Amino acid sequence: MGKNLMSRRVAVTGIGLVTPLGVGKERFTEALFRGESALKEIAAFDTSSFASHLGAEIGHFLARDFISAKYLRRMDRLSQITVASSRLALEDAQIVVNTTNRDRIGIILGTAFGPTDLKIHCARILFTEGPMMINPILVPNSVMNAPAGHASIELGFRGVNTTIHHHAASAETSIVYAVMEIQRGAADIILTGGADIISEFFFEALVRFKAISPVNGGNESARPFDVHRNGPVAGEGCGIVCLESLEHARQRGAIPYCEIAGWGMSSSPAPPTDWPADAKGASLAMMRALQSSHCTTEDIDVIQAASNGGKNPDRIEADACLSLFGSETAPPLVSSIKGASGESFSSGGIRAAALALSLREGVVPPTLGLVDPIVPLPFVTGEARKADIKNGLLNAFSHGGTNVSIVMRKIEQG
Amino acid sequence: MHRERVVITGLGTVNALANNIVDFARALQCGHCGIGPLTLFDTTHFQTHIGAEVKNFRPHILIPPRFSLKRMSRADSMAFAATMEALSDARLIPFPDSLRENTGVVLGAGSGGKLEGESFFRDYLKTGGRKARFSMLAGLCPASSADHISAHLGLMGPKTTFMTACSSGATAIGFARDLIERRAADVVIAGGVEPLCRTTYASFNVLQAVDPEYCKPFDRNRKGLSLGEAAAVVVLESLHHARERGIPIHGEMLGYGISCDAYHMTAPDSEASGAARCMEAALADAGISAGAVDYINAHGTATYANDAMETRAVKKVFGPHAYRIPISSTKSMTGHTLGASGALEAIVSVLSIRQHFIPPTIHLHDPDPECDLDYVSSGARESMPAIVLSNSFAFGGNNTVLILGRFTEKGIQNE
Numbered sequence: 094m095g096k097n098l099m100s101r102r103v104a105v106t107g108i109g110l111v112t113p114l115g116v117g118k119e120r121f122t123e124a125l126f127r128g129e130s131a132l133k134e135i136a137a138f139d140t141s142s143f144a145s146h147l148g149a150e151i152g153h154f155l156a157r158d159f160i161s162a163k164y165l166r167r168m169d170r171l172s173q174i175t176v177a178s179s180r181l182a183l184e185d186a187q188i189v190v191n192t193t194n195r196d197r198i199g200i201i202l203g204t205a206f207g208p209t210d211l212k213i214h215c216a217r218i219l220f221t222e223g224p225m226m227i228n229p230i231l232v233p234n235s236v237m238n239a240p241a242g243h244a245s246i247e248l249g250f251r252g253v254n255t256t257i258h259h260h261a262a263s264a265e266t267s268i269v270y271a272v273m274e275i276q277r278g279a280a281d282i283i284l285t286g287g288a289d290i291i292s293e294f295f296f297e298a299l300v301r302f303k304a305i306s307p308v309n310g311g312n313e314s315a316r317p318f319d320v321h322r323n324g325p326v327a328g329e330g331c332g333i334v335c336l337e338s339l340e341h342a343r344q345r346g347a348i349p350y351c352e353i354a355g356w357g358m359s360s361s362p363a364p365p366t367d368w369p370a371d372a373k374g375a376s377l378a379m380m381r382a383l384q385s386s387h388c389t390t391e392d393i394d395v396i397q398a399a400s401n402g403g404k405n406p407d408r409i410e411a412d413a414c415l416s417l418f419g420s421e422t423a424p425p426l427v428s429s430i431k432g433a434s435g436e437s438f439s440s441g442g443i444r445a446a447a448l449a450l451s452l453r454e455g456v457v458p459p460t461l462g463l464v465d466p467i468v469p470l471p472f473v474t475g476e477a478r479k480a481d482i483k484n485g486l487l488n489a490f491s492h493g494g495t496n497v498s499i500v501m502r503k504i505e506q507g
Numbered sequence: 508m509h510r511e512r513v514v515i516t517g518l519g520t521v522n523a524l525a526n527n528i529v530d531f532a533r534a535l536q537c538g539h540c541g542i543g544p545l546t547l548f549d550t551t552h553f554q555t556h557i558g559a560e561v562k563n564f565r566p567h568i569l570i571p572p573r574f575s576l577k578r579m580s581r582a583d584s585m586a587f588a589a590t591m592e593a594l595s596d597a598r599l600i601p602f603p604d605s606l607r608e609n610t611g612v613v614l615g616a617g618s619g620g621k622l623e624g625e626s627f628f629r630d631y632l633k634t635g636g637r638k639a640r641f642s643m644l645a646g647l648c649p650a651s652s653a654d655h656i657s658a659h660l661g662l663m664g665p666k667t668t669f670m671t672a673c674s675s676g677a678t679a680i681g682f683a684r685d686l687i688e689r690r691a692a693d694v695v696i697a698g699g700v701e702p703l704c705r706t707t708y709a710s711f712n713v714l715q716a717v718d719p720e721y722c723k724p725f726d727r728n729r730k731g732l733s734l735g736e737a738a739a740v741v742v743l744e745s746l747h748h749a750r751e752r753g754i755p756i757h758g759e760m761l762g763y764g765i766s767c768d769a770y771h772m773t774a775p776d777s778e779a780s781g782a783a784r785c786m787e788a789a790l791a792d793a794g795i796s797a798g799a800v801d802y803i804n805a806h807g808t809a810t811y812a813n814d815a816m817e818t819r820a821v822k823k824v825f826g827p828h829a830y831r832i833p834i835s836s837t838k839s840m841t842g843h844t845l846g847a848s849g850a851l852e853a854i855v856s857v858l859s860i861r862q863h864f865i866p867p868t869i870h871l872h873d874p875d876p877e878c879d880l881d882y883v884s885s886g887a888r889e890s891m892p893a894i895v896l897s898n899s900f901a902f903g904g905n906n907t908v909l910i911l912g913r914f915t916e917k918g919i920q921n922e
Contacts, residue, residue, distance in 0.1 A: 098510055098689050167772070196784060199767065206648075207670075215706060216628040223552045224709035232710045233772035233902055237670035242903025245769040251781065254767030254905055255678050258616070258670040259650045266667045273685050279765065279788065301641040358665035358691065360612070362658040364578065365651035374663055377608075381691075493654040495666050 099385075101276045104342045104349035104504065107186025107335030108446040109178035109284075113149035113328055114434050116177075118185055122450055126477045128459045130433050132315060132326050138293040143300045147313050148291055149328035149435030164247050167230065171208045175240035175288045176247050178331040178442075182284055183248065186335040186347060190249045199253030199280045201271045202241040203263030203287035205438035210292035211235050240288055252280045261399070261491035263287055264332070264441025268499060269356045271336045281341045286442020288331035299327055302366070305436075306402060315402040315436070316462035317429035318411055318472060325401035328435020332442030334449065339504070350449035354388070354484070354502040357381025363494035368405035375413035378496035379486065386484075386500035390418050393500075394482035395457050397448040398429040399490050401436040402462065410490055411468040418470070426480060428473040432461030441489055445501070448485045452503045455479055513687045513760045514749050514914055517597030517742030518854050519589040519698075522841050523559035523735050526569065527592055532858045535837065535866040536887045542721040542733045542842055547622070548705050555717045558703055559735030559842025561585065574659050580620030580646035583655050585738035586700035590656050593696065597742040598754050602660050611664030611692040612653045613683040615675025615699035617846025619649030622704040649846075652700050664692040670846070673806075673901035675699055676739060677849025677909050681763035683743050693748045698740035699850035707845070708734055714773065722809035722843070723870040724836035725818070725878040732808045735842020739851035756914040758857040761795065761894070764788025768904030775816040775900060782806075782820035785906035786896065790824075793894075793910040795920045797825045800832055800910075801892035802865050804852045806900045807836020808843050817898065818878045833890065835868040835883040849899035849907060856895035856911045865890045893919050 110117060113131030114124040124131070131149040140146040151174065156165055159177035168176065179200065183190065190198060211234055218227050233239055238256040245254055253274050257267045264287025271285035299305045306324035307313045316322040342349050359381065361374025369375075383389065396414060400407040418424040430447050437443065451457055457473045457480050466472050487499040520527070523541025524534035534541075541559040550556040566576055569588035576584055594600050602610075624647040631639035645651075650668040657666050665686055669678045676699025683697035711717050711734055722733040749756055766788060768781035775782070790797055806817055814836075822829045837855050838844075844851055859865060864887045871884040893913040900906045912919040 195769070196766075199765075204670075213628070215710075216625065217632060219625070219705060219709055220629050220632050224705060225552065225554060225713060227709050227713045229713045229715075232714055235706075235710065236672045236902055238672055238901070238903040238905055239772065242767070242772055242905065245767045245904060246771070249769055251767050251769040251784070253765045254671075254769075254903075255674075255765060255907075256670050256903075256905075257667055259653070259666070259668045260648070262667070270682060270685075273689070274765075277685065277792075279792075297636065298641060298644060302644075358611075358667075358686075359663050360657045360666040361663065362661050363654070364658060365648060365654035366645045377663060385691075493650065494658065495650075495654070 099276060102339035102352055103272045103275050103336050104339040104352045105334050105449045106337045106342050106347045106349050107182040108449060109182030109185060109333040110446055111151055111154055111174040111178045112330035112434060112443050113151055116154050117181060125447055125458045126456050128461060128476050130461050132435060145300050145305050145313060147326045149326060150291060151330055160247060168243050169208050169211050169234045171288055171290050172234060172240040172243040174331040176244045178333040179244040179248055179284050182333040182335040188282060195250050197252050197281040198250035200241045200244050200284040201255050201267045203257045203267040203439040204237055205260055205263045205289050206295060207237045208234060209295035213294040253283060259495055260493050261438050262489040262495040262497045264439040265489035265497035265499060268441060268445060269497060272353050275336060275338050282337045284333050284335055286333040287439025289329055289438045291327050291329045296327060314462055315432045317400040317402050317432050317460050318407050318466050319463045320465040320467055322402040322407060325403050325431060325436035328437040330437045330443055332446045334442060334445045349504055351452040351501050352504050354500040355382055355386025356499045357385060359496045361494035365493045368492055369494040372409045372412035374494055374496050375409050375490045376416055378498040379413060379417055382498035382500050388484060390421055392484050393425045393486050395451060395485045396425050396427045397444050397485055397487045398427055399488040400429045401431040406490055410488060414470055415468045424470055426457050426473050427470050428457050429460045430458055432463060445487055448487050448501050452482060452485055452501060455481060510688050512746040513684045513743055514746050514756045515741050515758045515760060515857055516744055516749050516754055516756055517593035518757060518857060519592030519740045520738060520854055521561050521564055521585050521588050522737035522851060523561060524841055526564060532862055535855060536864055538867045538869045538886055539840060540721060540869055541840055547703050553708060554712045555719045559733055560703060561736050578645055579655060580623050582619050582700050582702040583646060583652045586652040587655060589738035589740040590696055593740040593742050606694055607661050608663045609693040610662045611686055611695045612657045612662060612666045613679045613695055613697045614653045615669045615679035615846050615850060616649035616652060617675060617701040618704045618707050620646035621706055622702050625705050656696060671901050671905040672903060673845050674849055674899040674905045674907040675846040677899040677907035680850060680853055680909060681907060684760045687743055687745050694744040696740060697743055699847035700738040701736055701844050701846040703734060703736040716810055718809060721870055722839060724807040724809040724839050724868050725814050725875055725882045726871045727873045727875045729809045729811060731810050732843040735844040737841060737844035737847040737851050739847050739854050741853060758860050759912045759914045761910040761912045761920060762789050762793025763909045764792055766906045770904055773902055775812050777816060779816045779820035779823055781904055781906050782817060782900055783823040785908045786824045789908035789910050793920060795894060798828050799894050800896045802859055802895045803832055803834040804856050804895060804897040805834050805836045806898040807838055815877045818880055821880060829880055833865045833881050833883045833888060835866055837866050839869045852897045853909055853911060856897045859892055860895060860913045863891045
């Protein structure tokens, strides 16, 4: 083992989604390619005392449709959406977990903020009723690795299991680690992606940190890459992709969406709550991704951008893309789905699913809210566009300067 | 592509026993106890009152003045101080410009800035949110420790943070090994950090998992763990990189495994399947047989369930050889440092290899008949372990096992 550490090919064979654009692949695909927006007034709590009111909330989701009654009552909302998405991804991949395969199936999950609803609840009990009054049933849910733990118990897989928590790069880093684990032979199948939720306290914190629209006044909305952007709109959701060694997928006759061809990770010096001063780190991650997937800038057909309508992140990504792809005769199409689904922080699972669907269907979703682009790149705006795409780039550039770029590639038959 | 061999060239720590490696090694050899009355916060309304606190921690002395301590939480400054020591040990201070682009940071974390966050929450609840200074939450995120290190040193390699409760630090070292092995980085600063805070202390108290006295791993009268805090950081680099720099090598990162119990969120699987599979995966990754292991640094939390389960798991994996391997739980001295423990115990493993001793399990006086292996209890044992296996088993059923070895030219697993 190990002589060919990077030669094992890793395919995407399933998708599981609980998102503001819909629960399940079918509803999500329809909403995504039709250019529907999930941005609405927040319904879960009263926002009248806050400067922001919009959010992209998960609509109709009944956890009991996906989770056994026995375990459901032990789970908080973050774990529920994770377990439901994991189940959907396994079903989509047509994988049945059994005693012969369960030790070779795992999960690597990213979460940027974890169960913020539960954490504020515990803090409240701690300082009002006293430390010994915290309900012990809640304790295991308050750790960041609870959603992945619940998924393993409910769905019965016992292989590689870990949780990554690093801002808005959590899900993309999880995908990278899942690829590495499959390549080194530690697992055959790994569910990976990210999950985060909106809670009242978390929303208030975003408002107070001036992290969401309208940061400097103006109309509240998400406008990725637009000159008039004034911050992202908070979103939530879980996106899980089922990764599998291509060999394993072919042996069982699965038809993959695409493969993960390569990836790049980098940091850019920045304080934990601020943005890097330049796009150097972002460019470096993309260049490393191209290098590891043995392709050039000309090979990239579409970019599934991280941009969310924030002043700094959009500028950094736009500059990085322009510096890498700007001189191409036909630079890649650029699209951000965060104008439709909001910024769910560990959005990489949802966006990896969106890119996998783009590669399979040959359709690029529109960047809602983008009218007046900050740089001259071929952004997809207004409505979805049909395109012949072979290689797509999935970007994550987070505050604190953590950058991940992943190349997803269509698999030629035969 | 050949797998790069990955070696350890720097060690750094602050923990309840010591605020540097030299003192830490001495305390381990002497069997000192770092557990005592908690002073970090008022424990009046808690069921228990002791823990393993970092003592006399003066970040402004351990961290050079050019690095700002402003906006660093206790966790951030502990991680930063341990990093400074590890870098200095690896002769990387001042940090060379030429290495910035390919040096990464991978940490395992737990509570992050929660101690400071709790003060915020208290104000927030008192004032109904109106007067609370949200800026106090800036360091709450456990990922900020890695961000500070990377930003202050100007690093541009991969960076991330693992959060899997008690196995975070071990997983971070495993992932760092993978990054170097496949040349995504030349050098990685890897480890774990965990500060004590009220929330964590309350959580383990309501689970009835804390011994009101110091913890007694593998003892018949064990009643639970002792919570502790620590930062533990190692410098990992590829062997050829370390050779080019011509620096001393402390040990080799031979392999690791990850598994999941998929059994229960807090209770370990009594069949010990998850823990056993994890050790087997690590042995396979390292390419060694079970018989080659010279010392096991146990997870050994001193909860009733863990110690009995871990003993069963070791017997499952090692068969008759299980009775011949010295085993100890250094949590009896350092407390259970949760997110840092896997990394702290990786350092213990390297020290035992480098300084030829098996650290003791202190407070183990009356062995549980269920725990009948060679648990080293009365003082450190002189020994020359070449290969050490270190266990970390966490809530959520997240298990990680590391295997560390003495560095030899041929590779210790081939000798």
